[in-house]
Amino acid sequence: MVSSGSESSLPEEFRFLCMLHNIGATTPEHSFSIEEIAKWTSLETSVIRVHLRRLIEMGYVESTKVNETDKYHLTHSGIRKVLSLYS
Amino acid sequence: MKVCMLTWEYPPRIVGGIARHCEGLAKALAKLGVDVDVVTLDFPGAPEYEEIDGVKVYRVRPEIGHPNFLTWVMLFNHFLEKKIAGTAERENYDLIHIHDWLVAPSGVAVKHFLKKPLIATIHSTENGRSGLHTPDSYTIDSWEWWTTYEASKVIVTSNSMKHEVCGHFHLPWEKVEMVPNGIEIEKFNIPVDRVAVRGRYGVSPNEKLILYVGRLVPQKGVEYLIQAVPMIASRYPNAKFIIVGEGWLRDYLESLAQSTGQRWRITFTGFVPDHEAIALMKSADALVIPSVYEPFGIVALEGMTAGVPVIASQVGGLAEIIEHDKTGVFIYPRNPESLAWGVDHVLSNPGHAEWLVKNAHEKVKEMFSWNVIAERTVEIYKSVLGE
Numbered sequence: 359m360v361s362s363g364s365e366s367s368l369p370e371e372f373r374f375l376c377m378l379h380n381i382g383a384t385t386p387e388h389s390f391s392i393e394e395i396a397k398w399t400s401l402e403t404s405v406i407r408v409h410l411r412r413l414i415e416m417g418y419v420e421s422t423k424v425n426e427t428d429k430y431h432l433t434h435s436g437i438r439k440v441l442s443l444y445s
Numbered sequence: 446m447k448v449c450m451l452t453w454e455y456p457p458r459i460v461g462g463i464a465r466h467c468e469g470l471a472k473a474l475a476k477l478g479v480d481v482d483v484v485t486l487d488f489p490g491a492p493e494y495e496e497i498d499g500v501k502v503y504r505v506r507p508e509i510g511h512p513n514f515l516t517w518v519m520l521f522n523h524f525l526e527k528k529i530a531g532t533a534e535r536e537n538y539d540l541i542h543i544h545d546w547l548v549a550p551s552g553v554a555v556k557h558f559l560k561k562p563l564i565a566t567i568h569s570t571e572n573g574r575s576g577l578h579t580p581d582s583y584t585i586d587s588w589e590w591w592t593t594y595e596a597s598k599v600i601v602t603s604n605s606m607k608h609e610v611c612g613h614f615h616l617p618w619e620k621v622e623m624v625p626n627g628i629e630i631e632k633f634n635i636p637v638d639r640v641a642v643r644g645r646y647g648v649s650p651n652e653k654l655i656l657y658v659g660r661l662v663p664q665k666g667v668e669y670l671i672q673a674v675p676m677i678a679s680r681y682p683n684a685k686f687i688i689v690g691e692g693w694l695r696d697y698l699e700s701l702a703q704s705t706g707q708r709w710r711i712t713f714t715g716f717v718p719d720h721e722a723i724a725l726m727k728s729a730d731a732l733v734i735p736s737v738y739e740p741f742g743i744v745a746l747e748g749m750t751a752g753v754p755v756i757a758s759q760v761g762g763l764a765e766i767i768e769h770d771k772t773g774v775f776i777y778p779r780n781p782e783s784l785a786w787g788v789d790h791v792l793s794n795p796g797h798a799e800w801l802v803k804n805a806h807e808k809v810k811e812m813f814s815w816n817v818i819a820e821r822t823v824e825i826y827k828s829v830l831g832e
Contacts, residue, residue: 372693377512385489399512434489435691438716441460442660442692 372439374401374409375418379432379440386422389429446826447480449529449538449555451548453521455502458488459719461660462626462743463544463568466602469627473819475499479826482536484528486521503528515581522550529555539830540564546571546585549592556595562829565596567610569740574664590614597829600822602626602741603762609740622825625762627815628746633723642728646687646712653684653792656729656753658722658744659736661692666735666758669781671698674707676785681792684710689725691716726751731791731798737778739763745773746813749805754798756787766813772805 368376381398383390392410396403410430413419418436421428432440450471454464471481475498487493487506495502505528507521525548533555542564543552549565556563571577571585593599593614599621601607607623610616640650648654655677659665667688677684688698688711695713702711717725726732732748734757741762748755749766755773757763767773774790777783791798 368693369696376514380510380512380514380517382507382510398510435715437488438460438691439693439695441454441458442662 368443371409371412372443374399374406375413375432375436376440376443378419378430379437383431384437385431386420386429389422389424389431391424391427391429395430446478446540446823446830447536447538448474448482448540448542448826449532449536450481450483450542450544451525451529451552451555452483452485452544453547455483455485455504457491458486462741465743466566466568466626467544469629469815470819470822471500472498472629473627473815474822476816477819477823479819479823480536482532482538484525484532486525503532515584518547519550522548522554526551526554530558533559540826542566542826543592543596544568546588546592549588549595553591553595562597563595564598564600564825564829565592566600566602567593567606568602569606569738570609570613572613573609573738573740593620596620598622598825600624600825603765605761605765606740624818624821624825625766625813626741626743626746627813627818628743628750628809629815630750630810632719633727633747633750635720635723637724637727639728642724646685646714646725648685648687651683653681653731654729655684655686655731655733655788656689656725657687657733657735658689658726658747659734660690661688661694661698663694664736664738665692666737666778667694667698668701669735669779669784670733671701671705671711673781673784673788674702674705674710676781677788678707678710680785680789686711687714687725687729688712689714689717689722723747723751726753729753731756731788733784733788734758734763735776735778735784736760736763742766746809749773749802749809752802752806754791754801755805756784756791767805768808771801772808773801 377399382388392403392406395406420433421430452467454460456464456468474481481500483502487504493504505524507524509520511517540562541555544566545568571582577586602625607621702708732753732755736758739761745755745766758778759775760778769775774787776787
């Protein structure tokens with residue numbers, strides 16, 4: 359396994375997926391907007407958009423609309439993907 | 446006897462073997478009359494509290510997160526600890542049993558505030574999983590050592606892990622007890638329509654189905670199976686391969702599969718629920734476990750119970766579960782040629798494969814039923830409690 363310690367060797371979008379998981383974006387009720395994700399992760403919103411697009415394509419992230427704002431959270435598959443790194 | 450069991454994964458939050466281990470052990474302990482509370486992390490859709498087969502399960506949602514992994518671990522441990530502070534008001538726990546370092550911060554704290562003994566099961570070590578290369582890995586290694594130091598008894602699931610843990614953490618031999626993983630044999634007693642199961646994955650009855658089940662992470666050695674595909678296919682042009690499981694290495698493995706020129710033979714299913722994994726095992730011609738590091742290897746027990754010939758690397762716990770050419774077939778780790786040989790050894794001799802399966806099934810029933818393992822665990826609990 360790649361444990362926690364090797365997180366840095368992960369592809370960028372998976373490191374981002376881990377961050378999204380670790381800040382708690384794991385259900386629609388606990389989803390985050392791009393701006394909120396940027397504050398938590400210190401990443402540029404343009405970078406976040408690229409990662410999210412790719413992760414949505416792979417089925418690891420879903421978006422929901424909350425008050426006209428797109429918010430993002432991990433799918434079950436996304437959660438398992440992250441946990442496979444750590445267990 | 447009242448036990449508070451702490452684990453970061455418990456069904457339906459299933460990642461690796463820990464969730465299944467904790468579920469099997471907790472249910473078997475409950476059958477023996479042990480009162481077990483499981484405190485674990487939440488999973489979307491799972492209730493905050495439920496009682497299943499006599500086991501009370503409390504699921505905790507960490508209300509605060511942090512992008513950094515170790516910070517996140519410390520935060521969720523705070524919420525686990527808070528939950529136990531609540532349950533401990535109602536339940537007079539006799540001891541705390543934790544599984545792996547991820548819940549050690551809360552487990553050690555609870556030990557001290559309840560003044561109750563701590564038992565720690567170490568399922569694997571950071572050093573064994575990926576080596577110590579980064580500040581985080583040194584912190585995890587230190588937490589693992591601290592866990593073994595704070596615990597009254599350390600449980601491991603194989604003799605190879607006992608050597609690893611005693612050697613790496615300098616523990617006295619008698620502090621560490623070996624209790625293997627178990628298996629719920631009844632779960633495998635389900636009728637399976639092999640033709641229908643194979644059909645769902647595009648495998649016809651006359652094709653050879655070679656199966657992998659496990660996480661897609663480097664220690665599982667799935668790349669060696671993929672590298673062996675062309676060799677196996679040259680001998681068995683009707684061979685198909687199904688790779689069940691999820692993990693961060695999946696993209697790499699899929700591109701490796703592409704590079705073999707045999708991608709059409711290989712199906713990646715992602716995560717499948719337990720009943721589907723069992724159905725696949727009961728429908729396969731061979732189960733391959735190409736691990737390079739495997740403290741136990743619960744999937745070997747699953748394959749042996751399901752009645753599929755098991756071909757496994759001779760490493761760690763696998764080397765203790767399987768007897769070569771009696772209950773399975775050993776191959777060299779990190780060696781696609783050896784893996785291809787193992788598959789051929791099974792596929793080329795159906796009568797021998799049937800004999801292996803029969804022996805394997807008998808061994809599982811004798812040695813790895815949860816009831817036997819729970820009884821041994823209760824003995825350890827009693828020794829710690831001075832009973």
